[in-house]
Amino acid sequence: MADGPTINTIAERAGVSIASVSRVLNGLPTRQETVRKVMAAADELGYVRNAVARSLKSRRTHQVAFAMADVGNPAYLAMLREIQPVLKAAGYRLVLHSTDAVAADEIDVLHSLGERYVDGLIMSPLRVTEAHLEMLAAARAPVVIIGSVPEGTRVDNVRADSRTGVRLAVDHLHALGRRRIAMVNGPLDTVPGAARGAAYREALTELGLPYDEDLVQIGDFYRPQGRRAVADLLARVPDVDALMCANDLIALGALDVLRAAGRRVPEDVAVVGMDDTDLAAASWPSLTSVSLGSAERGKAAAELLLERLRGGEREPRVVTVPPRLVVRASTAGPEYDRKEGGE
Amino acid sequence: MADGPTINTIAERAGVSIASVSRVLNGLPTRQETVRKVMAAADELGYVRNAVARSLKSRRTHQVAFAMADVGNPAYLAMLREIQPVLKAAGYRLVLHSTDAVAADEIDVLHSLGERYVDGLIMSPLRVTEAHLEMLAAARAPVVIIGSVPEGTRVDNVRADSRTGVRLAVDHLHALGRRRIAMVNGPLDTVPGAARGAAYREALTELGLPYDEDLVQIGDFYRPQGRRAVADLLARVPDVDALMCANDLIALGALDVLRAAGRRVPEDVAVVGMDDTDLAAASWPSLTSVSLGSAERGKAAAELLLERLRGGEREPRVVTVPPRLVVRASTAGPEYDRKEGGE
DNA sequence: CCCACAACCGTAAACGTTTACAGAGATCGT
DNA sequence: ACGATCTCTGTAAACGTTTACGGTTGTGGG
Structure with a gap:
């Protein structure tokens, strides 16, 4: 861990100036003989370029x-x-x-x-x-x-x-015949919370379903909070037949609670998560989830x-990534899992 | 994104030398009046210390x-x-x-x-x-x-x-009355694969169980390979009553196959994973897993x-982290999950 | 034989800090 | 009142690179 060699060390040993060393190391045009000497010296010394000094000079840190x-x-x-x-x-x-x-x-x-x-x-x-x-x-x-x-x-x-994402999910639930579709959301003062909440409402009206405040439950974006939220929701609205969860963790919490309450998923209650994390494929039943890409x-x-x-310089750009609904067992039933078998 | 101010800029504006600026910024003893001037200038200019230059000089990058x-x-x-x-x-x-x-x-x-x-x-x-x-x-x-x-x-x-880890798991399965305990492992030329395989064998002999080659199945550390391996295993050894899987992904694959084959977990076959990843808690039934910390x-x-x-300087140290068996439903049955409810 | 030119190289400055050193005032004791 | 001492400050060097600039050498043409 002793002090490493610098281009000075190399220059001395090769009998050239540090400028030449630098030029060789950067591949700038140099006489063959010099290249040889410098390379030899660098090799023998086990030289490695100091990134900090380089950054200071070049104003680039990489x-x-x-x-x-x-x-x-x-x-x-x-x-x-x-x-x-x-x-x-x-x-x-x-x-x-x-x-x-x-x-x-x-x-x-x-x-x-x-x-x-x-x-x-x-x-x-x-x-x-x-x-x-x-x-x-x-x-x-x-x-x-x-x-x-x-x-x-x-x-x-x-x-x-996420607006389109929620739309995809709600449409999917609607197409499956669900009419009491609840939303389990995270805090409304977060960007995703607000967007997903609004999108849910919008999707309902587009489908001609009533927006029922009782069907909206706010918690936080984690599994235990998801459990609590869904428990409250079930107590308040026992006839709910689908849950649109604002992320996968909430949805996992929902599965926990539904299972404990003896409700079958998806027969009694269909569940959709968001983000399509690894957990969605791992859970049982596997979780239908909206991938937000x-x-x-x-x-x-x-x-x-x-x-x-x-x-x-360039004008700032906005890129929007389209969402994708990944259908799994928590809405489509266990037969869906069989198709996932591959590598 | 213009070129930011340096201590030179500050020095000029405050009418002091760069050394004084540096001293003030580093909290070295300085006259109050100077401190005031420097701080004022630095504030007005929105100065931020250049980490690269600092690193070059101090030989510390943080x-x-x-x-x-x-x-x-x-x-x-x-x-x-x-x-x-x-x-x-x-x-x-x-x-x-x-x-x-x-x-x-x-x-x-x-x-x-x-x-x-x-x-x-x-x-x-x-x-x-x-x-x-x-x-x-x-x-x-x-x-x-x-x-x-x-x-x-x-x-x-x-x-x-991992040796002790496998021991914990195999002992646990044995204590539950399982006697046909199979091992589903990854490649033996990896460090974990080799260690876990050897540990399995050791654990069996310690318990006085026979080591049966038919009970060992090699695949890879991923879920689809886990599925395949367990399918092969079941075909070969239908009377297996416990699976020691070399990681959680393999174990998830095992759950898939067992479910499809109509074997109940854990009643017919108990399953243990390793690594105790997030997936273990998310799966259904939740997965007993050996946390290797x-x-x-x-x-x-x-x-x-x-x-x-x-x-x-100091002599090199070796720290060994003890493993921990996290018991969940895939060995202990669904009642175990209820205890996990908390935050 | 001298000049123009090219090819290569070394000197030195620069990047933005920190810090050893020494100089300048101020303060104190006698 | 004078030197000793202390406090504060500025100058300059250093960290390890890159690179502008000018100098040296060698080649070829006139």
Whole structure:
């Protein structure tokens, strides 16, 4: 762990100047003889270029940050899984921030862009506050936001279409003959919570179903809260025949409670989740879920960022990833699982 | 996104030297008046310290790398979830590498330590080759390995105890009265595959049960392969009454096949997984699983590394994390799930 | 034989910090 | 009142690169 060799060490040993060393290492035109000497010296010394010094001079760190709300959440992990290889292929390292969905932490991350330890940032905030927007406007490096951002915000933006997603799910339930379709949502002051709630209402009216406040239950985006919410809901509205859950964890909680209550899924109550995480395929009955394309969004975000890192100025772009309904046993019955058998 | 202010800008505006600016920003003793002027200038300019320049001078990047075999694997994610907050609390950023379990990539990561873009590395290789050991010996920054490393390797090392883990599971099945306990394993040339296979055999002999080759089925560590393996096994040994699966995904595959074959779990066949991933709690019936303490291992690794980053030289340490059997419905029956209800 | 030109190389400055050192005032004791 | 001491500040070097610029050498043409 002793101090490694620098281009100075190489220069001395090869009997040339540091400029020549640098030129050789960067493949700039140099006499063959010099190249040979430098390469030999570098090899013998086990030289590795110091990334920090290089970054200071070149003003490029070849690092990109990804700030996710919660390392535990499978939806963000799906993004991460796609972001990572795209960045890696382009020669960027990935710096991971977990903000625990705390706005102050997110602001911190944006602020820290000023430290210039990364060339760009992909961020997926749970809520977008005034402070976010201010920091975004002043950001010292390119930022791509995953999630919706107010109209007119000058920032690259990848969004899911949870409205259409909810529509797909509700239509599906309706087509199966369900008429008492409840919504189990997370907090309404989060971006996804608000969007999904509104979309549910919209979908109902489009289908000519009444919007019944009793059918809406607010909890949080986790399994225990999902259990509690669904328990309350069942107590209040025993005749519910379908549950539209705002994410997969809530839906798993719903399955727990329904099973304990002796309601069959999907015969008595059909259940749909959102995000199509790994858990949806693993649960029993397997969970019909709306994929909001976390993976695709991650990929799109990484590509937008790379484009901007390469390309320089450009009008901000908005990419919208279409949702996809993945039908499984929790709405279509166990026979559906048999089709999934493959690799 | 214009060029940000530097301490030079501040120095000019405040009418002091850059040395004073630096001193103020680092809280070194300075006259009140100077502090005031510098702070004022810094505020007005929205100054943020350049981390790259600082790192170059201080030879500290405040970054740590975590190289995991596979961003998709829940076991590594569990580690990540614990590593992240520990590092964050200590003021380190996390650089994430995914090596896709390719040895060459892992070597690359070790080599890139020479670039000095991180202060240390946590790595979890699937197999440890000769080349790994060489690079480890020559590593230019502290490294902590999660996973077993040959005796005598001079490196901090956090290991699981899968032998005891398998023992716990097999004992549990035996205590439940099972006598035809099969093992569904992954490839034997992987570190975990070999260890778990050997441990299974050992556990049987300790219990005085015969080791029957027919009861061992080799597949791979994924769900479809798990299905296939268990299907083969059932065809060959119809009277099997318990399955020890080498990881949770295999176990989920087992549940699929057993259900399709009309065997009740656990009444006819009890099933145990390993790793205790999120999937274990999500499945139905919920899956009894041996936790090898991924989370604890991550945490321990992060702490070892921090200690070394702070403390300097010290003999390498080996930490072994004890396994824990998490009993759920797939061995103990559905009544077990009711106890899990809480938050 | 001299000049123009190309090819290569070394010197030095720059990136933005931190910090050793020494100089300038202020303060104190005698 | 004078030197000793202390406090604060500025100058400059250093961290390890990249790169603009100018100098040296060699080639070829006139």
